[in-house]
Amino acid sequence: MIVGILREIKIAEKRVSMTPGGVIAMIQNGHTVLVEKEAGAGAGYLDKAYESAGATIIDTPAQIYKKSDMVMHVKEPQPSEYDLIKEDQIVFTYLHLAADEKQTMGLIKSKSIDIAYETIEKDNGSLPLLLPMSEVAGRMATQEAAKYLEMPQGGMGVLLGGVTGVEPATVVVIGGGVVGVNAAKMACGLGAKVYILDTNLERLSYLDDIMPANCFPVMSNAAVLKDLIIRADVVIGAVLVAGAKAPKLLTKDMLKDMKNGSVIVDVAIDQGGCFETSRPTTHDNPCYEIDGVIHYCVANMPGAVAKTSTIALTNATLPYAIQIANKGWKKAMQDNKEIKRGANIIRGKITYKAVAEAFGLEYSPIEDFL
Numbered sequence: 001m002i003v004g005i006l007r008e009i010k011i012a013e014k015r016v017s018m019t020p021g022g023v024i025a026m027i028q029n030g031h032t033v034l035v036e037k038e039a040g041a042g043a044g045y046l047d048k049a050y051e052s053a054g055a056t057i058i059d060t061p062a063q064i065y066k067k068s069d070m071v072m073h074v075k076e077p078q079p080s081e082y083d084l085i086k087e088d089q090i091v092f093t094y095l096h097l098a099a100d101e102k103q104t105m106g107l108i109k110s111k112s113i114d115i116a117y118e119t120i121e122k123d124n125g126s127l128p129l130l131l132p133m134s135e136v137a138g139r140m141a142t143q144e145a146a147k148y149l150e151m152p153q154g155g156m157g158v159l160l161g162g163v164t165g166v167e168p169a170t171v172v173v174i175g176g177g178v179v180g181v182n183a184a185k186m187a188c189g190l191g192a193k194v195y196i197l198d199t200n201l202e203r204l205s206y207l208d209d210i211m212p213a214n215c216f217p218v219m220s221n222a223a224v225l226k227d228l229i230i231r232a233d234v235v236i237g238a239v240l241v242a243g244a245k246a247p248k249l250l251t252k253d254m255l256k257d258m259k260n261g262s263v264i265v266d267v268a269i270d271q272g273g274c275f276e277t278s279r280p281t282t283h284d285n286p287c288y289e290i291d292g293v294i295h296y297c298v299a300n301m302p303g304a305v306a307k308t309s310t311i312a313l314t315n316a317t318l319p320y321a322i323q324i325a326n327k328g329w330k331k332a333m334q335d336n337k338e339i340k341r342g343a344n345i346i347r348g349k350i351t352y353k354a355v356a357e358a359f360g361l362e363y364s365p366i367e368d369f370l
Contacts, residue, residue, distance in 0.1 A: 161191025
């Protein structure tokens with residue numbers, strides 16, 4: 001199979017979907033790898049490193065799409081790419097379709113094979129290709145919150161961990177999954193007082209065992225959340241419903257009760273955001289203010305640490321990419337239920353129920369194509 005590695009064109013996105021080491025593994029499995037010129041430069045991988053690994057450097061994305069059986073991205077295809085995608089071409093990347101009707105319609109029109117990193121799912125419900133970026137985003141959420149609490153950044157001027165004789169900041173993390181745990185760990189490590197909210201009692205019990213003494217796992221409900229955000233200096237939204245739009249848990253009215261100069265970080269923004277006042281931002285212009293509350297809603301947070309993120313992402317995606325390339329998408333899905341669950345759009349039909357429901361479109365079970 002000919003596999004194309006595209007340069008990211010989303011604003012301030014520096015990651016790349018495969019390291020030179022990944023290229024070597026692909027070639028060892030008998031595949032040809034095309035890499036768009038300077039695709040890895042932002043993450044520290046120059047074209048000569050890919051050439052040394054055995055890849056062919058290609059000048060334009062149009063040539064990559066034209067020559068490749070499967071294309072790989074980090075972020076979703078951008079509007080300028082929709083018409084370049086060929087019928088039956090495999091598109092393997094993060095898609096987050098439930099929050100992006102324009103992209104959904106573009107992929108339907110292309111009649112391509114669209115497999116989303118974020119919906120590849122193990123039998124135990126874990127999301128192996130979302131995991132590494134969730135770890136990065138969770139840890140970054142706390143770093144960014146700490147920065148934007150500083151007065152030069154518009155914040156209230158509170159040090160997250162406090163100092164001797166001065167109380168630390170109060171951090172509320174909504175969601176006890178991978179993002180939430182990593183955000184809470186960072187905040188706890190800096191000395192903040194941290195509340196982590198979840199609706200799963202078993203998960204809360206687990207968090208109570210593993211988290212440090214300055215972290216307080218709490219059963220989430222509207223009353224609890226309303227009470228805690230009044231005290232919060234930072235609120236981190238870390239809610240995920242796999243493949244579907246995130247629920248709006250912090251409303252406009254609740255925002256008015258928050259402290260002036262407090263910070264909210266919406267890590268769920270890729271899936272539409274879990275705060276009613278959230279809208280996607282970029283690393284070039286990451287924040288805006290509503291009712292005195294700073295909103296950080298960057299839709300590709302791990303892109304700011306491109307080197308770490310690229311290595312972590314390749315570690316996770318490469319085994320699946322090799323299976324798809326070795327067997328073809330259909331046989332790979334027949335042999336591996338995890339890959340089958342990643343199917344979002346196949347030949348113009350939506351095969352992921354949450355995406356169909358998000359836009360009121362017809363759902364076609366993936367089994368119909370296998």
